[in-house]
Amino acid sequence: MNPKFDEMQKRLTHIGNLNHYIEDLMEKIPGNLVSDKQRKKLLEAITDDDDLSVLLDGLKNPRPPRFVLVGRTGVGKSSLVNAMSGKYLAEVSDVEIGTKEARKFTYESDGQVYFEVIDTRGTGESETFDTNAEDELADVVREFHPDALLFLQKATERAHIDKDVMAAKNLMDKTGGELPLVAILTHIDELNPSRIKEPDNYPAEKLSLIREKTDQLARIFGEHGVATKAILPVSSYIEWNGTGEEEEGSADGNPSIAFDGRRGIEELLDFLEENLDVRAAIHLGLTVRLNRIAIRISERFIKIFSALSATVALSPIIATDIAVLLTLQSILLMIIAYLSGRELEFRTARELLVSLGGVGATGFTLRMVAQQGSKFANLFFPGAGSAISAGIASGGTYAIGKAAVAYYLREVPEDQLGQIVKDARREFEEQQEEK
Incomplete structure (x- = not known):
């Protein structure tokens, strides 16, 4: 057997048990950032996602095509x-x-x-x-x-x-x-x-x-x-x-x-x-293109977590979803890093989130303010502000995930990540326009 194959399969199986994996990650999140109620709601949102359930089954139970x-x-x-x-x-x-x-x-x-x-x-x-x-x-x-x-x-x-x-x-x-x-x-x-x-x-x-x-x-x-x-x-x-x-x-x-x-x-x-059926696709990647399977799986997680970010952002209550969204994006980073063979602490993931803003902490903060500020539109046009916020949250998560893949799995230099974030945001917007 190929040792790299065994190691990657071990990582995928571990992530496949996402309930336990997320609980482990949640323990690394400072208690003053999200409440117990928010942790529970976030875990429910993640584990109730149908696309994610199919992916997790594939991670735990790959089979030959x-x-x-x-x-x-x-x-x-x-x-x-x-x-x-x-x-x-x-x-x-x-x-x-x-x-x-x-x-x-x-x-x-x-x-x-x-x-x-x-x-x-x-x-x-x-x-x-x-x-x-x-x-x-x-x-x-x-x-x-x-x-x-x-x-x-x-x-x-x-x-x-x-x-x-x-x-x-x-x-x-x-x-x-x-x-x-x-x-x-x-x-x-x-x-x-x-x-x-x-x-x-x-x-x-x-x-x-x-x-x-x-x-x-x-x-x-x-x-x-x-x-x-x-x-x-x-x-x-x-x-x-x-x-x-x-x-x-x-x-x-x-x-x-x-x-x-x-x-x-x-x-x-x-x-x-x-x-292919996701179980067969994962097995195919593990046996035939081991060096690319982590990227393929990461791309699936990016798509799913981007959708989850939109769900979180659609909350009509102003300023309640910042910490939850930050937690969701941090988990995505930690999963992608783990697929590369590295384990991140939450603090490291949060710092990386800020740096991936393209212009440092200020840019990250401004985007968060823009996201929450858009919800004031709900006072005049119910639902409209949240829809804007959802697009910002989903696109931001998509861009952050793409940058994490570039950094951890494609070994792109850190000074090029800002451009990758910008390109990913533009790509996301184009995809939304095509729908």
Whole structure:
């Protein structure tokens, strides 16, 4: 096992028990800042948030992503899985799953399961594939509870696409029509000029062919009325050391990468992490992109705590939410710092909050005054002042969280945080305008 993996999983599990974690953090908050009643209300607001509950369940109970793979022999299913993990994974076939038209695999390395997969090897390929077989396969897929159906099509081939698309459509229909479909155009490295494998050196003609093939696949799906979540072109081309008798692998004995020709894999992983069940997304980040999982989780906390800040600020009672908002933002900072491997005292978090104001303590105080002052509008237009205050509080929490991620997880120098705060506020405002 990877020690960094174990340490990060330990941190995530600890934060996943947020009730206890928040209680621990609350003990660090000076008693003269928030009352016992405010502590209770704040804890209720945090733990009653549905989005946060889903995230916490994912932190405590991550599980391998489950995919149904649709594609013909030679389309590059195992190569894609290896490219996604960056490891030469072992294909471990499980027990019989009730149909000859598919096999269930786990992809593993050093005892760690990366993916669980049903390979529908018979779909669209066999001339004898009948309705009974389709029904059996649909039953197996439903019991598997997959996160997505990955439809793989080789970029250099055009034959059989219509038939394969219809097979995928039938499978989706028979499983309830809710299974998200991601189309993946594989082997883009083999498009002309095929000799050029370096992903950063693809010439214009190769890039043009990739766009043409992607558009072609999109048209075919559209013609058959099949909705896709995305159509992503990728190259899974990797040359491995340690797969032959005389080759040496990595220090742990596993094959290592001798040449990396992957392209589009990061985009695929980004898409999956954003769209998978949160438990699967967290597991994917832990196993495949450990250095980015803390940032991903922090981004989720920023979104949730920004919304909670708006809820706190909507209190119509003037000047009662300053301390609670400060506490909420401090907790967000402490969580992000903890994800980086550091533990903050509340006093340190509060001082950092002030410095993240962009212009020091004065700027922080002025924003708080502006926030509370806006509530006087409630005397004339009930609710209007609180709505303004909520926007300020939510945007401020968003900016503070972004700056904390930059400082603790991206190691951005402290003197650049002021600009990050300004950029984050502008980004937040743009997001609000788009809603």
